[in-house]
Amino acid sequence: MIATESLSKRFPRVTALDRLSVDITPGVTGLVGANGAGKSTLIKILLGLSPATEGRATVLGLDVATEGGAIRERVGYMPEHDCLPPDVSATEFVVHMARMSGLPATAARERTADTLRHVGLYEERYRPIGGYSTGMKQRVKLAQALVHDPQLVLLDEPTNGLDPVGRDEMLALIRRVHTDFGISVLVTSHLLGELERTCDQVVVIDGGKLLRSSSTAEFTQATGSLAVEVTDSDACPDGTAALIGALAAAGLTVQPVGRAAEFAAAGSGHVVLVDVTGDDTYDTVRDAVTDLGLGLVRMEQRRHRIAEVFQTADSAHERGSSDAA
Amino acid sequence: MPPESLTAPAQDVIHNIGYRNYSGARLGRAYARRSLFSQSLRGAYGLGRSTKSKVLPMTLFGVMCAPAAIMVAVAVATKATKLPLEYTRYAIVLQAVIGLYLAAQAPQSVSRDLRFKSIPLYFSRPIERVDYVVAKFAAMASALFLLTAAPLLILYVGALLAKLDFATQTEGFAQGLVSVVLLSLLFAGLGLVVAAVTPRRGFGVAAVIAVLTISYGAVSTVQGIALARDNTDAIGWIGLFSPITLIDGVQTAFLSATSAFPGGNGPGTGAGVVYVVVLLALIAGSFGLLMRRYRKVGL
Secondary structure, three states: OEEEEEEEEEOOOOEEEEEEEEEEOOOEEEEEOOOOOOHHHHHHHHOOOOOOOEEEEEEOOEEOOOOHHHHHHHEEEEOOOOOOOOOOEHHHHHHHHHHHOOOOHHHHHHHHHHHHHHOOOOHHHHOEHHHOOHHHHHHHHHHHHHOOOOOEEEEOOOOOOOOHHHHHHHHHHHHHHHHOOOOEEEEEEOOHHHHHHHOOEEEEEEOOEEEEEEEHHHHHHHHOEEEEEEOOOOOOOOHHHHHHHHHHHOOOOEEEOOOOHHHHOOOOOOEEEEEOOOOHHHHHHHHHHHHHOOOEEEEEEOOOOHHHHHHHHHHHHHHHHHHHO | OOHHHHHHHHHOOOOOOOOOOOOOOOOHHHHHHHHHHHHHHHHHOOOOOOHHHHHHHHHHHHHHHHHHHHHHHHHHHHOOOOOOOOHHHHHHHOHHHHHHHHHHHHHHHHHHHHHOOOHHHHHOOOOOHHHHHHHHHHHHHHHHHHHHHHHHHHHHHHHHHOOOOHHHHHHHHHHHHHHHHHHHHHHHHHHHHHHHHOOOHHHHHHHHHHHHHHHHHHHHHHHHHHHHOOOHHHHHHHHHHOHHHHHHHHHHHHOOOOOOOHHHOOOOHHHHHHHHHHHHHHHHHHHHHHHHHHHHOOO
16 A cells, blocks of 8 residues: 655754655554654655655555656545635535546536545535534545545544544544445554554654554554453452452562553542453453452453553664664 | 345335445546636636625626626717727726725635635645646636626627727727736736735735735826826836736737826837736746745645
């Protein structure tokens, strides 16, 4: 789908991309990075709109430096920022955008009706966009990126500004773009957690450098941990402490979370984080809880935050540089 | 109950046929440019937009044509031997209407895409910056041409109906058309440049009117002073500094128009060449400025 080879982009004062080599296969790919990590610069180069300082890149087998027009005909793009005029209806706007992609007038109208239905806009598509909610606007933005049936869509922060429900709906929709529509997706975000659920592959960049590129499964395995919450019992007044002891004895790496921010919302201060080493970890935890006679409140995959990837990558990087020295 | 009847009701519901791929034609860059041109041109008269946005352009179009219709009616009724107004003079006399139209429609054409940041959606498609600028420029110039050429056509048809001399009228009409083509290109360029640097539509309207009226006011005043001092040479040169007097100068020198300059002191052929050069430079310059403007707002 997308391949870059030591792709660099330098501006007079900043290096936006630094010898980035990455190979993206068909499917849903997450591009993760903090603000200013070079995500948008990469998208610009991939669309053939900004020449790379050095290195090369191909999209759908087409060279970005020489075949930008052909790439843009086969690729859809959804920008991060608001880009919709408020005084026209979604239908009119998407029809116009379809024609800008080269679709004949009749086909543009048919595809617009289809696409808007697929992204979940029905009667409201005849009303001016100005009156839409943020979620509906995001859907219109997605529709204009899909209307010409591209082979690949580049979605820049599609969940920005959405509430949790809207976020989940958008992520499900993105998943469907690949599974039902057969269109490959490159989606950027600064939240690794949400991409993990949606993507087949995750690419993490920071400061224009590739930190990591792997399938989501590998990701979860490498950095996976399990949040376990138990009740206290008469036999064990502090169930959490007892569990930590038992699990440590079983040879697992355990740490209490306490009132960590992400669990505080659930109203619990008794969560234990267990590093997952394999499928048998789940059995060990279950057995330990049963043996202690505690009640198991929950056991869930913990969501990763991008910070963790950066930490591990940083330490790996330091190791690398000390090796070099 | 036989099992078939269980599936029978499903036949009346509309099936979700799922996603259909598009395998039809993709007409590419030139088609997209043409589409953008026609959409912008239609938009300049409010077609394909709300009823409210049709009112102003259509009214101005009517105001622009009405005097021509009246003149024709008078000419036919009185069996006049010539039209009360030359073809080339018509646009100069009605310059305020043209200015208003430009001020209303140029921001509508370019400011919306800039203000609502729709530009990246265009540039992530096959069309490129130059296509966008060419389409918008051509659409605005064509809209102005329609506005200024329609009354000339009314005059011409009317003149023929009044049985005026065919050769003279055709020549005058042709000269008038050349003049309004130049005027349309110049005004479109200036209007779009001003509108493109003022993304707020209200400011854009005010800025376009200001550029047209202030320059014309200043030039006329200075020309008036020059006339009072009998400095007829200067009158011709001062006309270079406002769009409408520039057109006036060019058509006085080359299209046998009567100058609207104070005392009728239009530029001669020598100065006329300078006028044409400045005119072409301004048109090319506005195109260049628009290209520069859109380089910045890319993605």
